[in-house]
Amino acid sequence: ISGDEHSATLEIPGEQPIAAGSPEELLSLRLGWEIPVKDAQYWIKGIPAPGSDYDTVLYENRLARLSQQGWEIEYQNYLEADTTSLPGKLTLSRESLKLTLIIGNWRRID
Structure with missing residues (x-):
């Protein structure tokens, strides 16, 4: 997970990167975890x-x-x-x- 105060990106080898407004949103989108x-x-x-x-x-x-x-x-x-x-x-x-x-x-x- 990388990012700044405006956005976050999740990079997993072999998959397309996923971007969202925050790390919390990324984990919720990808894993269903809050x-x-x-x-x-x-x-x-x-x-x-x-x-x-x-x-x-x-x-x-x-x-x-x-x-x-x-x-x-x-x-x-x-x-x-x-x-x-x-x-x-x-x-x-x-x-x-x-x-x-x-x-x-x-x-x-x-």
Whole structure:
């Protein structure tokens, strides 16, 4: 998925690219999933998305569970990245949708 604040494009090898007005719209069109991509960019980093209420559960001073906007995000493990710990495996779930992300490494982009 690539794009900017005005559009997004999904490129899958062997298929024609699909364009839409947002990453959320792309995933809905292609997969039938309604995932708040703009908020998930925060959740993947282990922090709540700004602008809405949330609940957290900590374990050993790390985020273990985050509840926000009807989504449950569980953090199964962390990776050491530079001078901080960032999620290595997390599961986002809401109703019948469950998405597990496994991150092999984190890289800082300046």
